[in-house]
Amino acid sequence: QAIEDLGDKVTCLVCHRGHGAQHGDLLRLDPDRNQLCLSCHAEMQPELMGDGVQTAHGRLPTLSPPQVAVAAQFAARIGTDNVLLCATCHKTHGARTNEFLLAFDPAQHDTCADCHVDRQSVIGSSHDLRTDHPEVVNVIGVTPTQGGACSGCHTAHRAARVPQPSALDPAGQCTMCHVAGGLAADATLGAVNHPFDK
Numbered sequence: 001q002a003i004e005d006l007g008d009k010v011t012c013l014v015c016h017r018g019h020g021a022q023h024g025d026l027l028r029l030d031p032d033r034n035q036l037c038l039s040c041h042a043e044m045q046p047e048l049m050g051d052g053v054q055t056a057h058g059r060l061p062t063l064s065p066p067q068v069a070v071a072a073q074f075a076a077r078i079g080t081d082n083v084l085l086c087a088t089c090h091k092t093h094g095a096r097t098n099e100f101l102l103a104f105d106p107a108q109h110d111t112c113a114d115c116h117v118d119r120q121s122v123i124g125s126s127h128d129l130r131t132d133h134p135e136v137v138n139v140i141g142v143t144p145t146q147g148g149a150c151s152g153c154h155t156a157h158r159a160a161r162v163p164q165p166s167a168l169d170p171a172g173q174c175t176m177c178h179v180a181g182g183l184a185a186d187a188t189l190g191a192v193n194h195p196f197d198k
Contacts, residue, residue, distance in 0.1 A: 014040065015092065032079040034060070037086040047157050057084060057156050063115075070114045074103040089156060106148035112156075113149060123149045126184075133183055153177075 015036060016026045023029065029036040038045055048058020063071065063082045071078055074096075077087035088103075095101040104111045113120045122128055129136060129144035129152030136152075137143055138160035144152045153160050153176070163172030164179060168189045177184040 031077065031087060032083070032085065034058075034086050037090075041086075044157070057089075060084065063088075066117065067115045070111065076103045106151065107146050110148050110150075112151075112154075116150075119150070127153065129183070136183060152183075 015028060017028050018026065021027060023031060025031075027036060029039060044058070060079065060083045063078065063084055067084075068078060068082050071088050076089065076091070077085055079085045079088075090101045091103045092101060096103060096105045106112070110120075110123055113123055124131070126132075128149040130149060133152070134145045135143050138147070138151055138155065139158070139162065140155055140160075142151055142155075147155075151160055153173075159173065159176065161176035164175040165172035166175050166179075166189075169175045169178075174189060176182070178187055178189050179185065180188060182188075
C-alpha cells in the first residue's frame with residue numbers, strides 16, 4: 001500500500017510495513033535519502049531544495065568528522081558517506097522537543113554552533129538576540145531563548161525573518177533588522193556599507 005493511500009492519519013503503517021519491507025526497521029522507503037520524510041512533508045521540498053535556496057541542509061551535504069561526532073551525541077541517523085539527513089536533526093521517536101521533533105533541545109545546547117564552529121563567535125555577541133531581545137519571535141514563532149543563539153537570524157531551513165532587500169543590502173539579510181523600526185534600528189545601514197558583487 002502506498003503511503004499516499006493511508007490518508008492523513010499518522011499510524012505506524014505510515015512509515016513501516018509489516019511484510020515485504022525492503023529497508024531496515026521495516027521502513028517503507030529508504031531512510032538514507034530523505035524520501036521517507038519528504039513523502040509526508042512534501043511542502044518542505046522547495047524550501048530545502050528549491051532554486052535559489054541558501055540553506056545547504058536539504059541538499060545532502062557531507063558532514064565533517066566533528067559534525068558526525070555532534071550528531072552521534074544525540075544518536076542521530078547519518079546517511080551513507082556521512083550525509084546530513086532530515087533524521088540527523090529530527091527524530092520521529094524519542095525527540096527532545098515536541099513541536100519540531102528535534103533530536104536535541106536548542107534552548108539547552110548551541111547545536112548549530114557545535115556543527116558550524118566557524119560561527120561560534122555569534123554566541124554572546126550583539127547578534128545573539130538572547131542578550132537584548134530574548135522574547136522576540138522569528139518566522140516560525142520561536143524566540144532566541146527557545147531556539148538558541150543562531151535563531152534570531154536563521155532557522156535550519158530558511159531566514160528567521162522576512163528579507164528586506166534594498167540598494168544597500170540586495171539580499172535583504174541585514175536589513176531584516178538594521179532598518180528604522182527594526183530590531184537593530186540604532187544601527188541602521190548608512191550610505192557607506194559593506195561591498196558586494198554585482
